[in-house]
Amino acid sequence: MNSISFSRVSVRVAIDGSSTSKTLLEDVSLSLTERRIGVIGANGSGKSTLLRLLNGLVEPSEGTVEVHGDDTVKAVRRVRANVGFVFTDPLSQLVMPTGREDVELSLRRSIKNTRERAAHAEAVLDRFGLLPLADQSIYELSGGERQLLALAAVIAVNPKVLVLDEPSTLLDLRNRELLRRTLTGLEQQVVMSTHDLDLALEMDRVLVVESGRIVFDGDAAEGVARYRELCATALDEVPGLGERPGRGQS
Numbered sequence: 305m306n307s308i309s310f311s312r313v314s315v316r317v318a319i320d321g322s323s324t325s326k327t328l329l330e331d332v333s334l335s336l337t338e339r340r341i342g343v344i345g346a347n348g349s350g351k352s353t354l355l356r357l358l359n360g361l362v363e364p365s366e367g368t369v370e371v372h373g374d375d376t377v378k379a380v381r382r383v384r385a386n387v388g389f390v391f392t393d394p395l396s397q398l399v400m401p402t403g404r405e406d407v408e409l410s411l412r413r414s415i416k417n418t419r420e421r422a423a424h425a426e427a428v429l430d431r432f433g434l435l436p437l438a439d440q441s442i443y444e445l446s447g448g449e450r451q452l453l454a455l456a457a458v459i460a461v462n463p464k465v466l467v468l469d470e471p472s473t474l475l476d477l478r479n480r481e482l483l484r485r486t487l488t489g490l491e492q493q494v495v496m497s498t499h500d501l502d503l504a505l506e507m508d509r510v511l512v513v514e515s516g517r518i519v520f521d522g523d524a525a526e527g528v529a530r531y532r533e534l535c536a537t538a539l540d541e542v543p544g545l546g547e548r549p550g551r552g553q554s
C-alpha cells in the first residue's frame with residue numbers, strides 16, 4: 305500500500321508550567337498517493353510538525369498516521385527504516401566528522417561489504433558535486449554544502465519515502481536546480497515543506513497549512529496563489545506597512 309494517510313490527526317503540546325495546551329495541528333485527514341507533495345505556509349503554521357509525524361518524531365495526540373500501511377507510533381522502527389528524513393538544519397543530522405564518513409554511515413545497513421560501501425558513497429558524493437569536499441570537516445563546509453551533504457546522505461540509502469523539511473533554504477541557484485532535478489528523477493514518494501515557491505510549483509499536489517489546519521489541498525499553481533493571497537491579507541492587517549503592490553493605482 306504505497307500511500308501515506310492521516311486520519312483525524314491533531315497534535316497538542318502542554319505549555320510549560322501550566323495545564324493548558326497549544327494546538328499545533330488540528331483534525332488533519334489526508335490520503336497522499338502522488339509522487340511529489342509540497343507543503344507550504346507561513347512560519348509557525350505547522351509544516352514541520354506535519355512532516356515530523358511521518359517518521360514518528362512527533363506523535364499524534366489524536367488520530368493516526370500510516371506510512372505504507374505502518375502506523376507511525378505502533379510500528380515506528382519499520383516506519384523509520386522506510387522514511388528518509390532531511391532536516392532543515394543539516395547539523396542536527398550529520399553525525400560524523402566528514403561527509404565521506406557520514407554517507408558511509410548511512411549505507412552501513414544496506415551495504416555490508418566495506419569496499420562496495422565506500423565506492424557507493426563516493427558515487428553519491430560525486431553526483432552531488434561534493435567529492436572534493438568529502439574529507440573536509442563538516443564544520444568547515446559552507447551552510448549550502450552541508451545542506452547538500454545532508455540530502456546526499458539520506459538519498460544514498462534510497463528510502464521508500466523521502467521527507468524533506470525546507471531542503472533548499474541555504475542552496476544557491478545552481479544547487480537548487482540540482483535539487484529540483486534530483487527530485488524529478490527519484491522514483492519514490494517525496495513530501496517536502498518549502499518556502500521556495502518555484503520548487504512548490506513543481507509538485508504534483510500542494511498542501512497549504514495555516515495555523516495548524518490544511519486550508520488548501522490540490523493543484524500546485526492554485527495552492528501557491530492561495531498562499532500568496534493569505535500572506536497579502538496577513539500583511540494588510542499590519543498597521544503602517546503601506547499598501548500592497550498594485551493597490552491604490554488607478
Ligand SMILES: Nc1ncnc2c1ncn2[C@@H]1O[C@H](COP(=O)(O)OP(=O)(O)OP(=O)(O)O)[C@@H](O)[C@H]1O
Binds near residue numbers: 346347353354
Ligand atoms: N514542542 C513544542 N512545544 C511548543 N510549541 C511548539 C513545539 N513544537 C512546535 N511548536 C510550535 O508549533 C508551531 C508550528 O511549528 P512548526 O515547526 O511546525 O512550524 P513551521 O510551519 O514548520 O514553521 P517554519 O516555516 O518557521 O519552519 C510554532 O508556533 C511552534 O513554535
